[in-house]
Amino acid sequence: MSVVGSGPNGLAAAVIMARAGYEVSVYEAGSHFGGGLWTDRFEGFDGSFDVASAAHPMALASTFFRAFEISRRVEFLTPRVSYGQAMVGRSAVAYRDLGRTVDELGRSGTGWSRVMRPLLANIDAVRGLSGLELRAHPSTVSGAAALASAVAGFSTLRAEARALAAGATAHGAAPFGSLAARFVGAVLAAEAHASGWPIPRGGSGAIAEALVSDLIAHGGRLHADSTVNDLREVWKPGDIAFLNIGPRGLARIARDKLPTTYVRRLERYRYGNAASKVDFVLSGPVPWADARLQDAGTVHVGGSERDVSSAERQAWRGQVPLAPYVLVSQPTRLDRSRLPQGSSDEVVWAYAHVPNGSAVDAVEMITSRIETFAPGFRDLVIHREARPAPYFASVNANFEGGDVLGGRVDAAQLLTRPTVTARPWRTPIPGVYLASAATPPGAGVHGMAGWHAARLALRRIGQAAPYLGID
Ligand SMILES: Cc1cc2nc3c(=O)[nH]c(=O)nc-3n(C[C@H](O)[C@H](O)[C@H](O)COP(=O)(O)OP(=O)(O)OC[C@H]3O[C@@H](n4cnc5c(N)ncnc54)[C@H](O)[C@@H]3O)c2cc1C
Incomplete structure (x- = not known):
């Protein structure tokens, strides 16, 4: 076989x-x-990084991995902040704890609570509907209603909560704003408060x-x-x-x-948009203007829903966005095993969405995009390796044109x-x-x-x- x-x-x-x-x-x-x-060693620097997947909410939620008892075999580290949306001024932060998220979102919090609570109350059904669980649940109808109301409700949220939703929505290989993108965003955002967005040690x-x-x-x-x-x-x-x-x-x-x-x-x-990635080593944590983002496993960079939407739409139209949507993972905030003992450096994994097939090297655009929300970032970079979209297509035939979501x-x-x-x-x-x-x-x-x-x-x-x- x-x-x-x-x-x-x-x-x-x-x-x-x-x-x-x-x-x-x-x-x-x-x-x-x-x-x-896939975890690999940097070239010319002592430390390791994830070439591809970094955060694993679905590994903890899926029927297969639960039956395989993955959390008994691999140690998962779950950040207090599942993800943040870097914004000019005050950022939006999705804590694992929904109550704290709602409190810190201020006037935006009520809307986030209204959308998230029904999803969490029916999380098994939500997982079933998203295909992560195999069996239909008794609460499938309420789960479907919660998902439908989240998909519809994202556009009614106030600015900060809306940006938080936009960051999750832009994850999938779906045109931004589409029903499919919102569906993916709703499931990921719900997991931020359910299993969290954990990373495996190592x-x-x-x-x-x-x-x-x-x-x-x-x-x-x-x-x-x-x-x-x-x-x-x-x-x-x-x-x-x-x-x-x-x-x-x-x-x-x-x-x-x-x-x-x-x-x-x-x-x-x-196929959908491609990823152009840069792996950085910094001499210290990313100096986010909003210090709460230092505790985040993942940061979406960023800005308002309009910023995310404009960047994503450009990539879908075949243009390399000037201010792209960038996904950032900060694994060494939690997992020091990826660097030599005693090191105070930080590993940062970042990729921008670019048009499928684009060979653009994203070093400068990712660096300046992060710099917008973390002044001084550029000065902390001590090592970096670029992996443009054709790299992903060359190491895995499934990633056609650099679409890493297949x-x-x-x-x-x-x-x-x-x-x-x-x-x-x-x-x-x-x-x-x-x-x-x-x-x-x-x-x-x-x-x-x-x-x-x-x-x-x-x-x-x-x-x-x-x-x-x-x-
Ligand atoms: C940069 C990046 C970031 C990502 N971030 C995340 C994340 O944080 N969380 C998350 O859950 N997912 C993430 N993903 C997506 C995730 O990695 C994929 O969705 C997932 O790996 C797909 O799994 P798969 O089983 O389809 O096979 P793949 O992981 O695509 O692996 C397929 C394998 O088949 C091999 N293969 C293909 N053709 C042949 C052939 N003809 N003969 C022999 N072998 C062949 C390939 O070499 C490859 O090893 C990310 C991916 C990338 C690249």
């Missing part, structure tokens, strides 16, 4: 199948296992290591530097294969086995990943399943696409797997 690609969904399927008694072989094009779960690679060691313990084998160019290299009729790859990747490696109409649909799959999430593609079908993880080739961010529930580290695909495969062969309640 083969798995092509070792991202979180590929490894989730591999772990489940190995525990169900199958001989599992994972083929990974890259030299590390984990796909977007970096996201720790999650990959936990999956890989469980797989090996159950007899699995992994092969690095093994790009699969043709499905026949790893699969023959009667076998099972899980493809942790994008729709166009599937069309590339299995074109002659797939109906032409299905291939055409795969090739029509669309595909656009507009209302249509939210429901039809990658095509219109009730079982999107199943391909027309018997025994071959697609399990990647291009299938529901989409991007992020949750393993749920792998879980669904493995579940379908086990059902098809009539095997009830006791492990992880998958039967």
Whole structure:
């Protein structure tokens, strides 16, 4: 039984199948296992950084990772401030504690409370509706109502709360302001007050290591530097294969086995904005004008909802924004294991949204954008490494054009990943399943696409797997 690609969904399927008694072989094009779960060493500086995913609200919320008992295997550090929206003057801060968030939002607080409380009261249903949980909940109707009211209610919020919502809304690979973007924003904002936005001690690679060691313990084998160019290299009729790859990747490696109409649909799959990233080492914490942001795991840079909207719309129109929306993670505020003992330096992970395919180097635009909200930032930089969008496309074929979320999430593609079908993880080739961010529930580290695909495969062969309640 083969798995092509070792991202979180590929490894989730591999772990489940190995525990169900199958001989599992994972083929990974890259030299590390984990796909977007990847912690590396800086070049020419002693310290580590997350190349891709940094904050993991979905890992703690997902059915797969909960059943896998990820928090027993990996230590998660949860910041007091889940995320902040850097603003000129007073910033907006989403504490893990909703009450404190509401208090500090002042006049904006009532609106935030009105939108968030119903989401939190129905958080299991919200997770179910967002695909992070498998089963329908008794409170699904109230969860759906809470989500609908958040999606509608974001635009009625006062300035600070509205900016807080905008920062979460701009996360997804969805056109800013669309229903899909607001839906993603509502779920992420709710998790800020539910599980929080934790980071794994040591970096996201720790999650990959936990999956890989469980797989090996159950007899699995992994092969690095093994790009699969043709499905026949790893699969023959009667076998099972899980493809942790994008729709166009599937069309590339299995074109002659797939109906032409299905291939055409795969090739029509669309991608969203790209990420142009810079990893910094600073000689001290980011000097945020609003000192509360120093406690944040993640900071959205920033400004008002109008600023975020204008930057995002430019990127969607194919223009490199002058003042882009920048996602900043400050892992060493919590996790000192990423730097040598005794160091007082700080690691800062930052990426800007740029048009898909843009090769722009974001060093200057990210530096000056952060400087706007943290005067003196530039002077603290002692090391930096730029990773423009083509870098991401070159290290992971799923990140087409540098879209690190593996595909656009507009209302249509939210429901039809990658095509219109009730079982999107199943391909027309018997025994071959697609399990990647291009299938529901989409991007992020949750393993749920792998879980669904493995579940379908086990059902098809009539095997009830006791492990992880998958039967
Ligand atoms: C800069 C950045 C920041 C991010 N931040 C976050 C975050 O903070 N939180 C979060 O939850 N998510 C984040 N993400 C998104 C998250 O990493 C992805 O959504 C997630 O990793 C997708 O998982 P996946 O299972 O689809 O596979 P991927 O992680 O995309 O991995 C797929 C693997 O398949 C391999 N592969 C592809 N084609 C082949 C082939 N033909 N043969 C062999 N191997 C192949 C690739 O090399 C890759 O290793 C971020 C991503 C990036 C890049």
